[in-house]
Amino acid sequence: MSPTSDSQPILETRGITKRFSGVCALADVDFTVRPGEVHAVIGENGAGKSTLMKILAGVQMPDSGQILMDGEPVVVDSVQTALDLGIVLIHQELNLSDNLDVGANIFLGREPRRFGCIDFARIGKQAQHYLDMVALNVDPATVVNQLTIGRQQMVEIAKALSVNARILIMDEPTSSLSRLEAENLFNVIRQLQNQGVAIIYISHRLGEVKEIADCVSVLRDGENAGSLSRDEIDHDRMVQLMVGRDISQFYARREYVTEEPELVVKDIRTAAWPNHRLSFEVRAGEMLGLAGLVGAGRSEVLRALFGIDPLLGGEIHLRGRKLELRGASDAIQAGLALVPEDRKQQGLILEMGIRENIGLAGLRRHRQGGVFLNRSRERDDANRMLRDLKIKAESDRQLPQYLSGGNQQKVVLGKWLALEPRVLLLDEPTRGVDVGAKQVIYRLMEELTKRGVTILFVSSEMEEVLSMSDRTIVMHEGRIAGELQRHELSEESVMQLATGRSNVPA
Amino acid sequence: MKKNLGILSLLMFVCVVTALLSDGFLSEFNIENLIRRTALFGIISIGAAFVIITGGIDLSIGSVVCLIGCLVPWLLVEQGLSVWWTLPIAFCISLGIGLFHGLLITKLRLQPFVVTLCGLLIYRGITRGFLNDQTSGFRGQFEGVRQLSLGMIPLPGTDVGVPVPWVILIVVAVAAMIFLNLTIYGRYLFALGRNQEAARYSGINTDRMIILGHVICSLLSGLGGLLFVFDVGSAQPVDFGNFYELYAIAAAVLGGCSLRGGEGSIVGVILGTAVMRVLKNSITMIDQIPNKIEFAVIGAVILGGVTIDELLKRLAATRRTASRVKESHSTE
Incomplete structure (x- = not known):
């Protein structure tokens, strides 16, 4: 079944506003999701996507505004309430206990019991049922860390289905998937769609949004910048709504x-x-x-x-x-210089200042008297990089852990560019x-x-x-x-x- | 420096309370003794801090103190070796132990906790077996070299002096501070303590630095063992240096080292050591506190100190965000 615009919305937000100690993260956001719809939410980092999703999933409460489920106002004041309503959020970094097996993960915290002990037989049987729904062909007794990221994601979805999710929120689900795994995910999404599950799909990858979404809502600076319906979705329009300006081409470069x-x-x-x-x-x-x-x-x-x-x-x-x-x-x-794959683990020392991070690889080259730090060089390099790469930070003493992903990546780049x-x-x-x-x-x-x-x-x-x-x-x-x-x-x-x-x- | 204010106030607090509740605390003899012991423990605590900054731990400090502390009088008195032979031997053994720990941790990827726990057992066992549990002492000889621990350097124009171990501590501390804060290797240690992988991706030879951390720690433990036995005059393999690793680790943690690695200051560690020593001293000095509950008191005060510190940090963090918000409003 394909969602029609006149079907009753399953979820609706009216005038959702959220401030964090004064800073406006979401301003008066109206947003509607219909059953069986894949509703993509896009926007630059810091546009308010995560905040909106956290509010829907009960992780945070809005300062004002209303959430309606099936036309009825509801108060989503905890993750448990959201789960009871059938709203499940799947985080970008998966939330599985990778030392436990698939079945245990699916039923974590809700283990079926028998005589006070965990009923493993029932876990196995029921887990199999949900794994079938996502077409994942693994034994429920497999330990999660044996699975590829793509399969782990399917386990997350199976887990969501096991709590009878009606609305599944997926945050950047394909960010660490291969193309093939992503295809597989899209197939599962389409099946869920046919069963009437609504999917809120957050992504940076406009190509796949175009492929999978029935509707796109664009957030910009905490506001709903506009929505596009199925036949209006195209790359340029999405980018234009996201950045608020016209970018006719993705990136044109010279050789x-x-x-x-x-x-x-x-x-x-x-x-x-x-x-x-x-x-x-x-x-x-x-x-x-x-x-x-x-x-x-x-x-x-x-x-x-x-x-x-x-x-x-x-x-x-x-x-x-x-x-x-x-x-x-x-x-x-x-x-040579390498900007590694995992920015937070390999690229940065999150709890050391931007200056120290940028200077780290060059300490040896710029050392004085054989062993001593060249502090002025370090400071100058850091500030030059902040300027040249337009890193948005309070100063070079700020810790990278408080920066957005884009700015963190620029710090990593700065570290290497300083070495020319x-x-x-x-x-x-x-x-x-x-x-x-x-x-x-x-x-x-x-x-x-x-x-x-x-x-x-x-x-x-x-x-x-x-x-x-x-x-x-x-x-x-x-x-x-x-x-x-x-x-x-x-x-x-x-x-x-x-x-x-x-x-x-x- | 701001970070050390907390531990400094804890030190002042314990001193004031003890001074008020006991008669002898401020006596010249007691103060001098306290300074001497603080200096000795400060040296091994600085060693512990080096390993903790790399994100590791060394549980073998007390046993290394025991090994060196028993071995040195034995070599000097029983074997009749000269000081010029004995001290290099002690140095080499300590260095070898640190190297051994470091290699096992970096090349075989064993956990520092496990490696040094085994070290704790092995070195004490070896010492006890080797000396057959016999006390090893100077028997009134070697007064000259023992001045490293017992000596006083008189301050000109006054009748008070500075204990020699305190001078040694200052030398060690200044060297450690220069190393940690001014050299690239110090920065490497802090960086890899926070995130070893990122440090490696930045071209740091993390294995070598971790080995270096353990070598420094064991060398300072060995130096500590030497000075402790010079101070006391004899050492019993059964209990010499017992629990010293825990005193050292506690002092380092009190002084702001995080067991997660990448954090710590030498001044803080010395202040932390002073708190530990003053606490122990105050339990002896204050008649109302029975000596039997010494450990409980020390434990409770440390726990209280660390808890208050954490709460204050959180308060500061909340205030910082609040002021940041205010700023961003005023610029809008």
């Missing part, structure tokens, strides 16, 4: 590729795929995209090039000189970053290649690969499945190679 081979990789093998040898070459000023599904071994290549993971074999040459990497410090010395690297390795450079910051990062990447810096970037976002790379290498299960020149590049050609459906001889 600065030279003929100089900068980085030559010969027959390297990584721990993830020890049997596959990889060879490729990147030229100075080139922007080489590494595309492929999650788990294809792309991040491992970057980590090996940066000396984080030891090479199992092969050689890396930088401008004709062979690199001996015993650790990241050797790579840094040689002029020759080769910049970027792993998912704009993951979880809002549209505004994305544009800054893209412009920066372009600027760097103009200055002759070589960029090798891994991205799971198709739009990013298509618009940013001069040349794309597509990986599939640890191999280079093929190489695409800019004119050969299209969503289809990348997916063909990434899924191993075709093999272009290299």
Whole structure:
């Protein structure tokens, strides 16, 4: 069944307003969800998406305004109330206890009991029922940490179904999924839709919003900037509503590729795929995209090039000189830099000031008298980066943990740019970053290649690969499945190679 | 410095209470003794702080104190070795222990808690077995070198002096402060204590730094063992240095080190040590407190101090957000 605009709304908000110690997070938001509808909510970071979702899920209370379920006013004052009403929120970072098995997770806190003990037989049987509903073919006794992220997400959805969810709120569900896993998720979403479950879908990825959503609401600065119905959804309109201005193209860039081979990789093998040898070459000023599904071994290549993971074999040459990497410090010395995949875990020390974070990689290079910190250099570098990268922070003493995702990523970039690297390795450079910051990062990447810096970037976002790379290498299960020149590049050609459906001889 | 105000006020509070409730607390003898003991414990607490800053823990401090404290008189008196041989041997053993801990923790990825817990058992067991539980003492000899602990440097123009261990503590503390705050390696320690992975991705050789932290800790434990036995004159393998690791860790934590790593200041650690020593002293000095409940009192005061500190921190954080909001309003 397809939702019609005249069906009775399942959920409605009227004039929801929320202030955090005076700062307005949501202003007078009206928002309507109909049964069986996939309602996408988009907006830049800080636009109020999470706050609205937290209010609907009972994590926070609005200061004013009303929530109606089936036309009746309700007070959602706790997560339990929301669950009782059938509203379930699935967080971006999944909330599973990964040391427990699938069944235990689905029934966590609601374990069926028999004679005061957990009734494992019943858990198994009922869990199987919900796993079938999401087409997840795993034994309920499997421990969650054995599952891929995509499957873990299905467990979350099964868990939501087990509490009879009528409204499922999904926050960036595909942010760590491969394309195939995402497809699978969309199929499950469509099935749920047919059963009348309404889905509120929060995403930064406009491509998939277009693919899956029946309706889009755009939040901007805490206000509902407008909604688009199924036939109005297109990329430019969404971006325009999000940023409040017209962006006719995703990102248009110029090429600065030279003929100089900068980085030559010969027959390297990584721990993830020890049997596959990889060879490729990147030229100075080139922007080489590494595309492929999650788990294809792309991040491992970057980590090996940066000396984080030891090479199992092969050689890396930088401008004709062979690199001996015993650790990241050797790579840094040689002029490489890596912006890692996991910003909070690998990129930043969240509880150390922005200044210290930006300075960290350069301490050794700028040291004085052999061992002493160069504090003035550190301060100047940090402030230059704050300015150049337009990092929104109170000062260079602020802790990165209080910054938005986009600004955090800019701090990581700043750390490396302060060292003026020759080769910049970027792993998912704009993951979880809002549209505004994305544009800054893209412009920066372009600027760097103009200055002759070589960029090798891994991205799971198709739009990013298509618009940013001069040349794309597509990986599939640890191999280079093929190489695409800019004119050969299209969503289809990348997916063909990434899924191993075709093999272009290299 | 602001961070140390809390612990400083706790120290003042305990001092004032003890001074009011006892007669002997402010006597010259007691004060001098207190300073001497604080200095000795301060040295091992600084060692503990180094490991805690890396996010680890060292439970073997007391046993290293015992090992070195028993070994040194044995080498000097029983074996007739000269001071110039004995001290380097003690240094090398301590260094070796720290290296051993560090390598097990970084290369085999064992947990610091487990490694040093086993160290605690092993070094004491070895010492007891080796000396057959016999007391090891100087028997009135080596008065010269014992001045490292017993000596006083008179302040010119007055009749009071500074105990030598206090001078040693100051040297160690200043060196530690320079290392932690002014060198890149100090910054590396703080960084990896907060987030080891991010530190590694920033080109820091985290393994080497963690090993260094453990080596510094064991060296200072060994120095502590040496000075403790110089101070007392003899050491019994059964109980010499018992619980010292816990005193050291408690002092470091009181002084602002977080067991999560990446936090701590040397001045705080010394103040923390002083609180521990004054507390212990006050229980002896105040007649109304029975000595048997010593541990309970120390535990309760530390717990109270840490709780108040945490509550104050939260209060400050709430105020900060409130003022931030005000600012953002006024700029709008």
